[in-house]
Amino acid sequence: MNGARWLAQALVAEGVETLFGYPGGTIMPFYDALHSAPGLKHVLVRHEQGAAFAANGYARASGRVGVCVATSGPGASNLVTGIADAMLDSVPMVVITGQVPTHLMGTDAFQELDVFGMTLPMVKHSFIARRVEDLPMMVAEAFRLARSGRPGPVLIDLPKDVQIADAAHLPAHASLGTDPVEMPKDASLHEALALISQAQKPVIYGGGGIVLGDAVQAFRTFVDATQIPTVLTLKALGSLATAHPLHLGMIGMHGSRAANLAVQESDLLVVVGARFDDRATGKLAEFAPNAHVVHMDIDACEIGKLRHADAGVRGDIATTLTKLTLPCAAHLHGRHGTARKAWRAQCQQRARQHAARYDAPGDTVFAPALLKRLSELAPEAIVSCDVGQHQMWVAQHWRLDDPRKHLTSGALGAMGFGLPAAMGAQESMRNEGRHDAQVICVSGDGSIMMNIQELATLKRYRLPVKIVLLDNQALGMVRQWQELFFEKRYSEIDLSDNPDFAAVATAFGIQAFHVDKAADVEAALHALLAAEGPAFLHVAIDTAANVWPLVPPNRNNAEMMDDSPMDAAAPSPTHAADAAHALPA
Template structure:
C-alpha cells in the first residue's frame, strides 16, 4: 500500500462517498488508487467546476465536500471555489497534486506555490513532506473543516509522498469535531433583560443558523418572542417564507417592510449574521436607534462591524432555547410591521406579453416546493432571493459573500450528487451561464436530473442596471446580444431544451421542464431593460430605497414609501 492508497481508504473512513475532480500529472498516483476503490468520482470539465460542485455538495448536505486537482493550473483553477467556501463558511477538503519534494522550489513543470496562494482563503493548509505526516494531517484537515465556523482546508500532496510505502501506517481513525461551547450565562441574562425592555425588537437571522443546525431553535425563538423577523441572503429559509412574522430579506435588494423595520427598531437580535455591507447599507446609519444582541459561534464576528451591547458567543441552539423565554411587549410594533407587509406585498401581474422573471420564479417555486435551488450571480440571483418561497436554508445555494459567477451549474450537480432523489433546479443568467457552460458535459455524462432555468436578457444585467442608474446610461461592455443559441448549445451536450418568450406560455413551459426525465434546460428570453427593485443606492441607509420608476410597475402600485 502506498500513500495514495492509504489516503483513499482514509477518505472512506471519514465518510466521503463522492469527490469531484480532474486528473493530471502530479496527482496521477492518487487517481490510480481511486480506480476500483468504491469512491464515486465525478469528472468535471474544468477544475473550477470541481470546487463549486464540492461546495454545492457541502452546502446542500452539511457534509464535507471534497475536490481534487493536479498541480499548477489545476490547483490555481480551484482557488475561486475555495475562496467562495471560505467566505460563506462551507466545509471542504481540497486535495491538490504537487511536484516531488526534491523538485519543489526549482520552477519544475506545473509547479506553483498553491500552499502560499491559498493561505488567505482557507482555514488551514497542509504540505506533507513524508508519508508519515499523512495520518495526522488528514485527521486535522477534516476536523478543522467541520469544527466551529466551517470552512475549506487544503492538502497539497507531493507526488513522492503519494507513491511512498505506507504499509506501516495505521488505519485512519477520524478525529472528533470540537464541541461548540455554551454561551456564558451572564451574557444570556443581559440579553434577556434587553429583550424584556424592547418595544420595537427585530430578529435579524443569517447563514449561521443553518451552519449551527439551529433552524428549529430559531423558529421556536421567533414564535416565543413574536418579534418581526428579517433574513440575510444566506439566512433565507431559516424561517418559512409564508410565516406571518417573516418580513423577508433586508439590505440592498431587500423588501421595503424589512428595511423599514430594521431602521426603526429599538433592538436587533442578530443570530448568525455578520453585518455584511449588502445587508446594512450605509453602516453608520444602519438601525440608528437599536441596541444590539449578537449571537454567533465565531467570537471574531461579534462587535467587528457594529458594537454589540450584548455579545452571546457560543452554541446557537442552546442560546436560542434560553432566550425563548423572553416575551417583549411589542404588539403595537408587530401590528405596524405586519400592516406594512400587507401594504407593500409584491404583485406579479406585470403588464405586457413579455415574461416577467419574478412571476416565473414565484410560480416555479410553487410547482417545485421542495426543490434545492442553486443560483448564479446577478439580477436573477436577487429575483430568486426575493420571490422563491424557501422553507429550508439548505435548499437555497447561492454565492453570497464572494458573488462568483459560474457557481450555479456545478453547485447544482454537486447538490444532486449529495441527494440523488432530490429535485434540483439551477437558476442562471446568460452572463453567468457561459462562465462554466462546459459543465453541461458533466450533467449529460452522469444524466443528473438537474433542471436549468436560464434567464437571458442578452446583457450583463446587474452591471447594466448600475450603468443605467449611476453611470448616466454609459453602457460599457455589458452587451451580450451575440449570445449563442442556448437551446441548440444544450442539445449539443445531450440536454433536452426548450425556449420561452411569452408570459402566456409560462405555466406550460415550467410544467414541461419539470416533467422531463433527466437533465433539461428552459431558455427564457426576458426584457433587456428589466431591473431589480427595490434598490438601496451606495452610501445610503436602508430606508432610502429606490423603486421602479415606471408608473405601471408591480413594485410601485401600492402606497409611496415615506421619505
C-alpha cells in the first residue's frame, strides 16, 4: 500500500466511478495503482485539455464531482483552460496532477511546473502533498470544497515520492460529504416579500445558480404560483421549459427581444442565482433603469457586486423560493393585481410577436431551423455546445426542459469545449445506467478543430455521441462582428481550406453524413440519430449567416439590432473600440 494506491481507493470511497486523464512520468505510480482499483474506470483522452473538459461535462450533466488527471509540466498546463472554465461556471471538479519529487521542487527539474501557483486564481483551493500523511486530509477536503456552497474546481498536486511512499499506516478514507447549506434569514425574506408585493411590472431573472442549488422544481413552482414573466441567462436555460407561457426567452446580447424589453421596462427584478454578467446586462449603467432588485444567491460576494440589491437574500435558493412562494402568490393576486395582469399580457404578446421564424427563403440549410428540428426529434437529449454562432443558435432555438441537458462554456467561452464535454456527459449517463441516453455535440468548423483528436476517444470507448458540425468556412462570430463593427475589414477569419470533415470522421472510424440542402435536412437528422455508436453530420451553411438579434457593445438591452440594414440601433464606426473590447472568442 503506497500513496498512489491509497489515493485510488480514496477516490472509490468518494463515489468516483470514472476519471479522465493522460499518463506521464510523474504520475506513473498513480496509473500503476489503477490496476488494483476495481470500480474505478479511467478514460484515456488524446489531449489533457480533453480530460479537463470531459470531467467538466461529466459534472455538469450529473451534478457529481468530475475528476481529471495529468502529469506534471505540460500535462498540468494543458488542463488549465478546463480548470478555468469550471471555476467561472461553478462546476465541481477535483484535478489531480503529478509533480516532480519534493527534493527536486524548485530546481527547474524536467517537467517541473508550479501548477499550484499557476492555478491559484482559478480554483476554489489548491493543495500540494509534501508527505504521504497529508493525503487523508487533502482528499477529503478537496471533495468537500468542490461540492459545497458554490461549487468549483480543487487542485491536488502530487509529488512522485509521495505517491510511492509507504501508506500502510494511513486510515481508510472517510468522506466529509458536503457542508450544510446556509438558510435565508427571515428579515431578508420579509424585505424581499415587501418589494415583490408592491411591484406592478415584476420580472424574474433566473441564472445558473438555480441548477447549482438543485432548485429547479422550487423555481418552477415559484414562477407558476406568482405568474411573473421570466427571463433566463445562458446557463439557466431549461430551468423553465422553452414552451412555458411565462418564459420570455434568454436575456442579453443574443437574447430575445421580448426578454430584453421586459427587463428594461420592469419596476422589479427578482434575481435568482444570477450575477449580472456583462453578456446578460449590456451597458450595466442603463440596465433595468427603473427596477428595484431582489437578489437571491448562495454566494454573498455576488449580492450587490455589480448592481445594488434593495433586498439581498443569501442562502439556499430552493429554501428561499419555497418560503416566498405562497406569501408572494397571495400578495400578487391582491394589490396591483390588475396592473400586473396587464403587464403579463403585454410581455406574452411581445413574445408571440417577436417569436423566431423558421421559413428562411432559399434551398440552403438554415441553422436555426435545423437545430430546432433536431431538438424536437431528440427531446430527451443532452446537447453540448462549443463556442460561437452555433452556441447562440442552440441557446435561442433548442427546445430545453432541463438545465442539465444544456452544456455550454458560459463565462469563459472556451472553444474546444463541446466534444470532450459531450464525452463526459455520455460517460456520466452510462454510470447512471442510462446506456441509451442521447448526447449531441453541436460544434462549428473553428471549434471542432480545437479538440478534434477526441474523435479517437469516442471510437475507443464506443461513446454514442452524435456530432452536428455547422460549417460556414469561417470563424463565424468574429466574422459577424468584423462585418458589423469593423466596416467589413475581415481579418484572419477565413476557414475555406477546411478539410473534408466527413472524411476526417470516417478516418477515425466514425460513421459520417453530409447535408447542404434544406430539403435533405429531415432525412439527414433521422439518419444521424438512428446510427449505431458515435456518428458525425457535416452541415454546410451560408458563410454570411448571422446571429440575430444582437445588442451592440456599450448599448443597453433595448437597443437591439436585427437583420435589417436600416436598423436604428446599429452603432457607428466610432464604436469600433468598444466592439474590439467586447469581441467574443
